[in-house]
Amino acid sequence: MADNTNTNPQLTGAEILWATLVGEGITTVFGYPGGAILPAYDALRKFPIHHVLVRHEQGAAHMADGYARASGKVGVCIATSGPGATNLVTGIATAMLDSIPIVCITGQVSSKVLGTDAFQEIDITGITLPITKHNYLVTRAEDIAPTLRQAFQVATTGRPGPVLVDITKDAQQATAPFDFAAAAPTEHRPHPMLRADSSAMQDAIELIKNAKRPVILAGHGIIESGARAQVIDFAERRQIPVASTLLGLGAFPTYHPLSLGMMGMHGEAWVNNAIQQSDLLLAFGMRFDDRVTGNLAKYAPNAKKIHIEIDPAEINKNVKVDVALIGDLRKVLDTLLPLMPKNSDASWIKEVDAMKGNASVRDIINLPDNGHLYAAHVIHDIWAEALAANRLLQTIIVTDVGQHQMWEAQYYKHDALRSLITSGGLGTMGFALPAAIGAKAACPEKDVWVIAGDGGFQMTAAELSTIQQEKMAINIAVINNGFLGMVRQWQEAFYDKNYAESPILSPNFVALAAAHGIAGAHVSKRKDVTAAVTQSRTSGKPFLIDFQVEKEDGVYPMIAPGSGLHEMVRRPAANPLLETAEDV
Amino acid sequence: MLHTFVALVQDKPGVLTRVASLFRRLNINIVSLTVGESERADTSRMTIVCEAPDTAAHRIRASLYKLEITVDVDEVGRSEGVIRELCLIKVAAGPSEPNGLHSRSQIFELAQVFRARVVDLAPESIMLEMTGSSSKIEGLIQVLRESNYTILEVSRTGRMAMRRGKHTSRVLKALGTPNGNGPTNFTPPDFSTDEIIPNEFPDVHEEE
Ligand SMILES: Cc1ncc(C[n+]2csc(CCOP(=O)(O)OP(=O)(O)O)c2C)c(N)n1
Helix, strand or coil: CCCCCCCCCEEEHHHHHHHHHHHCCCCEEEECCCHHHHHHHHHHCCCCCEEEECCCHHHHHHHHHHHHHHHCCCEEEEECCCHHHHHCHHHHHHHHHCCCCEEEEEEECCHHHCCCCCCCCCCHHHHCHHHCCEEEEECCHHHHHHHHHHHHHHHHCCCCCCEEEEEEHHHHHCEEECCCHHHCCCCCCCCCCCCCCCHHHHHHHHHHHHCCCEEEEECCHHHHHCCHHHHHHHHHHHCCCEEECCCCECCECCCCCCEEEECCCCCCHHHHHHHHHCCEEEEECCCCCHHHHCCHHHCCCCCEEEEEECCHHHCCCCCCCCEEEECCHHHHHHHHHHHCCCCCCCHHHHHHHHHCCCHHHHCHHHCCCCCCCCHHHHHHHHHHHHHHCCCHHHEEEEECCCHHHHHHHHHCCCCCCCCEECCCCCCCCCCHHHHHHHHHHHCCCCEEEEEEEHHHHHHCHHHHHHHHHHCCCEEEEEEECCECHHHHHHHHHHCCCCCCCCECCCCCHHHHHHHCCCEEEEECCHHHHHHHHHHHHHCCCCEEEEEECCCCCCCCCEECCCCCCCCEECCCCCCHHHCCCCCC | CEEEEEEEEECCCCHHHHHHHHHHHCCCEEEEEEEEECCCCCEEEEEEEEECCCCHHHHHHHHHHHCCCEEEEEECCCCCEEEEEEEEEEEECCCCCCCHHHHHHHHHHHHHHCCCEEEEEECCEEEEEEEECHHHHHHHHHHHHHCCCCEEEEEECCCEEEECCCCCCHHHHHHCCCCCCCCCCCCCCCCCHHHCCCCCCCCCCCCC
């Protein structure tokens, strides 16, 4: 589009908007039209951009988010002013708390009437100020291209995050010369970085060399910085076991002998115990969220801590660290690795392995069929089916929020990067279905599974219609337990089983899918799980399976609020059949 | 304890909201905030004084730098910088005041001692202007009150801070050139571990 002569084409602001997105490499956007964004929609067809029409703008933001998480590229969503813009809010906040690069474009009333409470005027830059990395109000056509390009830069550099660009209707309608190259953002202010000669580097090396019981805490930052190879190299060279955060799952392959699995509130006992007994924690691109530390006063009391993190504001926020290495994880590890001597002492690894005890023997998924279907069965069998079909590296699981999400994290073995998409920081119910649409749009060749609870699925079930309109072969597993399961589990544990408003009535999900022209099946026996999963995966069309599982099952281990990481609540002993973790 | 931050920020609409919103979110009370032009075009300089635990300093500074509109941030301790405030004080000084006709001359004397200036004289009042450390200003106000004068109005700007010495400012260094404009070999601010230890400075009244 760029023209090197001084006769750059005069385009409308609306055309500039799309042309800039095309220039940024965007091929798909998720959105919903309305008055203040209509000039943009009017120009849409002239550009090679596929627009996915959502059923609720929250879905558009989650789709952009799912697109970004699946592809590593920026996801883009678009909405009109007022209610269109406010509907985006939950989706933007979800992306903010998980550091996901999305660009949200909203229409705004004309600049002439800004601030007059005009029809569908809302101060969306004000509303989203604390839930965006940055946002902009654009009132002139000539500012659209530079602002959008800057938005892409802000979304992707440093610690990624959502950026909102609010564009007035008159800016979309006015004309301006368009020059994509000239609209490139000026050099970005520098991100805080570790100086190569920093004494912190030396301190870190000393701590690592002297550690006898180190544990790597693998976070989402590994995925964002592309440091998987470096982390594997590091762990192998020093023989350090690797525990993952929820968003770090997939960053370090599960099949690796040094992989421990997920840590934290619902982490397996040996993972949390290894952390509590460790003498050095290496936090790689993670932020010591309260869900992974438990009671801070009791957290890894004998461990020194090294924090490698791109965002200086995370240093010493929750956990006081001994050494902070600030910068892009991959670059820091690249500097650190050549200075790390090899270590072949496997005694700590053996000790950690021994902590696993007979957990796997007693695990529900390995016990004989008792006629009941457990969520753990379903998740394990979805994983096993993909493994058997040699599709594991081509499968993306998108979860909703609740018990099923934690079981997913425990029972699905994530080997591939970006193979798990889940709302960690905000814990947004209703995330799974729209985020899966975004993931499928980014990776049409992959098998995409939605795993959602009966509660969360109903929050955004309207997007079934989007799936059908887009003809997307998405697999949907509803883990149907008749309860807002995670709420029920908390009521069972902490509120004397007072199940206030946690039982939930659901429609016949298969019939609901059918109403959208989507095929489906009910499954209530373990023996039927795999066949249904295969049928769905190979149908080449969207497919919904309603898994009717054990109603009052619980996720264990579990750390009660205020407890230390090692003070895990185990499955009640009365029913040993249901033990899902180490039985010490 | 009191922290004094100097932030260079873009001169654009909404910038103040972004900075203020950050403190609101951290639930930290801003004691004073001054904004004005700096030596650099399109860049405003803010001095933000806030009451926060000493361990919060690093986080505030890093969070300020995280705002896209921030060019650089510095924390200035009392010993490292000059911290000043401007104050206007209107004192009742008519014939009916307790010190009657002597009011005015007494106020003139006090002003002289405190190096304040008389900037307005009206039949019933006097306006004083004073620049100095906060403690100096508080001192003058206190003396006026203790001498039974009625203070009608006080307007204080809040503190402004600047590091002492030539080029000692981390802010200036970050801008790259002595005069602060022009192309820079921009050094990113150093958030390395030694800076995690907050700048400790006692919250005591500073001498002139
Ligand atoms: C939007 C939103 N509202 C409320 C919650 C609180 N919450 C967390 S888990 C949960 C229950 C989820 O129930 P369901 O979707 O059936 O999944 P399950 O736990 O049974 O697997 C609720 C209500 C939330 N995370 N998000």
